[in-house]
Amino acid sequence: MNFKIVFQIAILLGYAAFFLKSIWNGTVSMYVHPRIIPFLIFAAAAMLVIAVLLLGSIVRGRGEKVSLLPLLFYAIPAIMAFTIPPQSFDSNTATIGEIQLKSGTYGSSNLFSLRETRHKNSQNEMSGLADADTGTNTTPEENPGGTKSMLYMDTDNFVDCMNDVYEDIDSYIGMPIEAVGFVYRDENQFKADEFVTARLMMVCCAADMQPVGFLCRYDKTGTLKADTWVKVDGTIDKTEFSGDTIPYIKVDNVQPAEKPDNNYIYPY
Structure with a gap:
């Protein structure tokens, strides 16, 4: 043998x-x-x-x-x-990259790789915007009579919504937003009232995982526990962060949310 x-x-x-x-x-x-x-x-x-x-x-x-x-x-x-049983990653996992709130770059991945593809598809299919009255997909320019839209961010459109807002921040200032993610806090980067409603983005595999999301400002940030899942309601505004102009969410309300079955998102 x-x-x-x-x-x-x-x-x-x-x-x-x-x-x-x-x-x-x-x-x-x-x-x-x-x-x-x-x-x-x-x-x-x-x-x-x-x-x-x-x-x-x-x-x-x-x-x-x-x-x-x-x-x-x-x-x-x-x-x-x-x-060894499989475990989901969180912000404390050693291999997770640091979050970077800069326009056009999130670590080594190209968060805006969907830009050309998005313009080739219909806006109704790719936009994360829903009209407050009809519930139909729309864009800010298509809102009749100045009707306010609501930006809903979920697993399916998280990256697309970030792409849209970062590409044209001024068009989204003042727009209501609802986002679901986990609380990401970094005392070295953020102020006491700041956190990120984050999701873990996987480009290829677990080795390149990186948290992404919008910066949030909330007067009760100190009560939020890191890595807990929340639903954030607020409006979009812009601010300066490390020398860059970035969008952020002026938070009105934070509620507990259930962790999705797949807590990762993908840029393409």
């Missing part, structure tokens, strides 16, 4: 099982962007094929002395994947 081949087959089957199990139970979203899932399925299928092809070599090389130690470097991560 060639135990090196047996070990290799076990490792291949272990990784394939982990990929497929994560996809089946939905925990894969804690590790990678959904667009990576087809590649994981392909990788799992390839590993299964290779494992089957290696079956014919199990009884070959009999009596040959081989070292299994190098294979431990592949086996240990597979064992950890099955024994």
Whole structure:
């Protein structure tokens, strides 16, 4: 029996099982962007094929002395994947990048990568604006008779809303906004009455996770616990932050909110 081949087959089957199990139970979203899932399925299928092809070599090389130690470097991560339960990231996770409230940049990712795509699609499909009376999608320029609109930010349009406001802050000043996210506070960057209604943005995988959101000013910020989920109601205004002009939310009310099933958002 060639135990090196047996070990290799076990490792291949272990990784394939982990990929497929994560996809089946939905925990894969804690590790990678959904667009990576087809590649994981392909990788799992390839590993299964290779494992089957290696079956014919199990009884070959009999009596040959081989070292299994190098294979431990592949086996240990597979064992950890099955024994350590997946956990959602929050602002205290060591690998999370720092939030950057600057126009046009959020870490290494291009938050405005949707700009060209958004202009190619209809405004009704991409806008996060809803008319206060009709509930239909609209833009500030389309509001009849100066009817106030409401900017609703949720999982599906969080990035799009940020893109729209950052591209043309002046058009949104004074507009009511409702946003759901977790409380992000940084004593080194923010004043005592400031926090961010944040979401964790994943560009590719968990390694590039970064909190994004609008700066909020609220006279009761001190009562808010970091990483708790809240719904913020207020109006949009602009301010100076670290030498940049950025939008912020003048908060009128903060209410507890439920954590969404998938607390990550994606720029594309």
